[in-house]
Amino acid sequence: MLALRVATVAIIAALPMTPAHAQDATTVTATAKMMDKDGKEVGTVTFKETPSGKIWGIAEITGVPAGPHGFHIHETGKCDGADGFKSAGGHYTGEMKHGVMAEGGPHAGDLPNVHAAAEGVVKAEFFTDGFTLGEGGKNPLKDADGSAVVLHAQPDDYTTQPTGDAGDRLACGVVE
Template sequence: MKALIALASTIALMAMPALAQDMRSTRATLSGNGVSGTVTVSETASGMAHITIDVRGVPAGAHGFHIHEKGVCDADEGFKSAGGHLAGGMNHGVEDSNGPHAGDLPNLHAGEDGIVQVEYFTDGFSLDPDASPTISGPDGAAVILHAGADDYASQPSGDAGDRLACGVLYPPQ
């Protein structure tokens, strides 16, 4: 019996890397206005998205951070090319009774050193291209770091100010 348990454990451990490889993941290089770093979004076994953020050069203070509907980051137009927030049929903000947008995330807080390292979990969107809302459409989606804090209520985007930095989340391959 012990040999059977050991064999089952070995088979389970051998299968784990294959399971991990089946999970979807995408990474954006966030840049603009002296900000640089990465944002990674990975699918979890529970179906939630795991978001990790590691950026430098962020002005001290609170900053809105959102997933936007278009995977386009044209700096010459202030990153307006990324479109609005990934809405998923909802209003903006956790303070709205018909909110939040699928792409609404908590504010990021940068210290005097300009470094932000944080991780979130959300079930607001999926990496599955057949799901809705998804960040894995044919054009991907964008992550936007705003100049100011999101107030979690103002329409359509939380009064978070200009778009400071942008990165494209391409559909996972």
């Protein structure tokens, strides 16, 4: 039976992305400052552990072509725009196949597509249990070589191995 790790996606147009009640002094968080290929900061992705054990992701990225885009955690915490962000390595697999539509999937780092509005702004929230934020646990983002968040040029088809046919890497952020 396919275990769906990504529980919910909500595209939020004009709501604050961090409600005051959401921050707790004991909450473990991680942030990726998203950079374009020229090294310009274009947004952030914040991850928070929740009492339920799920990770809550909040993304806000600007300067993105309108439409759907693949959105993944990649296996290495490096974002070199000069190499098209190939330095981030492949998807963070967690020893699974790519895509929620694939038997044996999804990758630990497979996240739902995000959508940029006509103005080029992505605002999205999602929940996942595919990884952990600390150095331990199942599929930790902060392992020895780190992890990166990558925004792709095309939507993920949730099936094609090993990348979902999501195209070039538009933006990248090291998870810290």
